[in-house]
Amino acid sequence: MGRIAIEVEGEMNFLIGEISLCRTELAKIKKRALRHGIWFKVLSRIERIQMDLTVKVVEKVKSIPLAKVLRSIIARLLDAMESQVKRLMREVGTNLAHKMSEIGKKLGCKSAENWANDQGFIKFLTITYMNTPRLYKISV
Numbered sequence: 001m002g003r004i005a006i007e008v009e010g011e012m013n014f015l016i017g018e019i020s021l022c023r024t025e026l027a028k029i030k031k032r033a034l035r036h037g038i039w040f041k042v043l044s045r046i047e048r049i050q051m052d053l054t055v056k057v058v059e060k061v062k063s064i065p066l067a068k069v070l071r072s073i074i075a076r077l078l079d080a081m082e083s084q085v086k087r088l089m090r091e092v093g094t095n096l097a098h099k100m101s102e103i104g105k106k107l108g109c110k111s112a113e114n115w116a117n118d119q120g121f122i123k124f125l126t127i128t129y130m131n132t133p134r135l136y137k138i139s140v
Contacts, residue, residue: 021061
């Protein structure tokens with residue numbers, strides 16, 4: 001997750017991934033973190049205060065140092081809110097899909113090229129991997 005700065009008419013608008021650093025977006029992230037029960041587990045007291053003050057005082061973040069601080073806080077919150085299936089899809093499922101795609105290509109299946117990027121197939125392989133007993137799991 002990187003910081004992308006877009007200059008519009010002399011103002012800096014900061015984005016983190018798809019999230020703009022404005023009051024409403026920061027409040028939404030805080031609300032989601034509270035609902036997931038990670039607001040107090042993941043963030044220190046100072047980080048929670050920084051987020052709260054930013055939401056109360058700033059309409060849009062224009063300061064680069066503040067954007068950097070918020071970027072690290074938001075990244076930790078989003079990482080903690082990510083579901084186990086999505087995390088394993090990213091870490092394990094894509095590797096399994098690429099391996100299966102290569103095997104399919106070698107066996108002559110023409111549609112095997114698309115398997116590596118098919119999110120449904122990646123999710124299927126991930127859930128299958130999650131339900132496989134530890135004794136039979138292969139290293140990915």
